[in-house]
Amino acid sequence: VTVDAPEPHPHLWFPFTYHDDLAAHPPVVIERGEGVWLYARDGRAYLDAVGSWWTSLLGHRRPEIVDAIATQLSRLEHVMMAGFVTEPVLGLADRLARHLPPELSRYFLSDNGSTAVEVALKMALQYWALRGEERPHIIALGGAYHGDTLGAMSVGDIPAYHATFHRLWKGGLFTDPPSCYRCPVAREPATCAAQCMDSLERLLDAHEGQVAAVIFEPMVQGVAGMRVYPAKVLQRVMDLCRARGVLTIADEVAMGMGRTGRFLATEHAERVPDIACLAKGLTGGFLPLAVTAVQEHVYAPFRGSRGSGRILHHGHTFTGNPLAAAAACATLDVLDALDIPASLGPITEHFARRLQGFLEFSAVGDIRQLGLVGALELVHDRASKAPLPAEAQTAWRIHLRALELGLILRPLGDVLYFLPPLTVTSAELDLMFDRARQAMADVLGAA
C-alpha cells in the first residue's frame, strides 16, 4: 500500500477509521480524479469501485458539472436562503419537478443525507402536531441506517453504530429486518410473501394513532450490507402505512438518482412516498447538498403567516448553496442527456453477469444486485451461511490487497460491494471485477 502521508497523522481525526492502524496503512493522498479513476500523489491510479461513499454518480470531475460550478463561482458563492433565492436553486426546483414523481412537488434543501432525514423526521412529527394530534413514534426497519446525526441515529438499527447512543431515546420501534439471505421468517425469495413485515403490522396496531411515520431505505439497505429486498416487501410497508394514514419516508440518500435502475428506488414498488430524501449523488458527488421532497398534503399544515406558528423550524447556514445547486442542475441535465436510468439496461446486464462469476469462490455465500448496485457476502460456509470469524477481517484484507492492485473496495463488514458510476463502461467494469477477483484469490486462496 502506498505510504505517502505522515503516520499516524498528528492532527486529523479520520471518519470510520481505527487510528492505531494508520501507521501500517496511512491514508492515500489523492490529487486528481477522472471518471472511475483517482490518482494519488505518488502517481498510482486507483479504480474507485465504491464511488467515494456512493456519491460519484457520473464519475469524478465530470466536465459538465465542473463547468457549472465554475460558471456559478464567477457570479456568487452563497447567499442565505431566507428571503433570498438564486438562479441555480430555482433551476434545481424545476429539474426536480421533472425527475421526481409529480406528487413529490415541494422541496426543502439542506446539505447532507443525515440532515435530509432529520428534516423529514421533524416534518413528520410537526405535521401531526399542527393537525392537533400527538404522534410521538417513528418506526424504522430492522437493520436500518439513516445517517450519523442524533435524530438520524434514533431510527438506525446497526448495533455497532447505534447501540451506545440508543439509551438517549429508549424504545425505538424497529421491524424485523427485510433480509432475504437470512430471512427472519425462513422463506426463499421465490416464495416471499413479505411476512417479515407482519412485524410492522403488529407495531402499527400496538401503537395505533401514535405513529407519525415509517422510514425505510427503499429496495436496498445499504450500510446493513447492500441487502436487496423484494419490491413486494416495500409495497407491503407502504400499503400498511397508507391504510392507517401513517406517513411514509423513503430515504433515497444512497439508492436514489438512478442507481437501482429507477430514478427513485421506491419506483420499483410503484408507490409514491409522502416524503423522500435525496443527497449523495444529487450533485454528482461534487458538493454537499440534500433535498427533502414532500407531497403537497404534507406541506399544507406548514402554511401560515408570521405569528401563526405554522413554520418548519429548520434551516442550516448553507441551505440552498448556489454552487451545490448548480452542480445538481448539471447532474440532472447529464442524466437527461444520457437518458439515465432508462439507458442502463445493457451495462446492468453485464454488471449482473460478471457478479455471478464470483460464485466460483466457495466463501461467497450470497450475491445481491439491483441496477448498478452489487454485493458479495462472504461466509465461512455456504451451506450453513455461518459467518466468517470477525477477527479474520477477511473482507478488509481483500480491500487492502485490492488497494495494492489499484482498486478501492472498502467493504461493509464481510460484504464486498460495487457501486460504479452510472457512466461506467464494460471495459472498466471488467477491469474492476478482474482486480477484485485477483484480490479475492490472493486472500482466500484458489477459488
Ligand SMILES: Cc1ncc(COP(=O)(O)O)c(C=O)c1O
Ligand atoms: C440510506 C442513507 N441515509 C442517510 C445517509 C447519511 O448521509 P450523509 O452521510 O450524507 O449524512 C446515508 C449514508 O450512507 C445512507 O446510506
